[in-house]
Amino acid sequence: MQALQPRASEQCLEVGVGTGLALPLWPKEVAVTGIDASPEMLERAERLRRRRNWDHVTLAGMDAQQLDFPTNHFDCVAALYVVSVVPDPAAILRERVRVGRPGARIAIINHFAHQSGWIRTAERMLAGATRWAGWDLELSSKVVHDTPDIKVISERPANWLGYWTLIVAEVVKE
Secondary structure (H helix, E strand, O other): OHHHOOOOOOEEEEEOOOOOOOHHHOOOOOEEEEEEOOHHHHHHHHHHHHHOOOOOEEEEEOOOOOOOOOOOOEEEEEEEOOHHHOOOHHHHHHHHHHHEEEEEEEEEEEOOOOOOHHHHHHHHHHHHHHHHOOOOOOOOOHHHHOOOOEEEEEEEEEOHHHOEEEEEEEEOOO
8 A cells, every 4th residue: 555655534345355454554544445345254344343343445246347436436446456356357347446536546466477587488378377367367457558548656676576566647638
């Protein structure tokens, strides 16, 4: 969440909140809405929220490709490990733009296809099996760069051995 630089009293959305592993990273002064499509994951996140007395966190079951929020609602949006596991990655990116206010910050941590080297070769070999399991190893970060009204600010390796990518962007709609 550090990449988003959330400020006190801002409204932030965490897409794919899962069991709530990233919730401790949000400042308590920020109103956080976490969504996930899995009721089981949300149940675990809710237990964590109650145990930690996080009144600044709200959780909801929702399809990331069709959000039940008004347009221009959030100051920042985090999409952690979800872009390559949904049927339509472009749709969830368009929804981030729709619910983000002009100037909203977006942080995406995801696996995107590597462009060269032995990792790319391995990804090509495993792509069929991972697609069957619901994870697209061949998804390019171009899907983010090509999303209307998103301006990519930075793109860099993240996490274990840099296998995942952190993209920080800004909503640039009128």
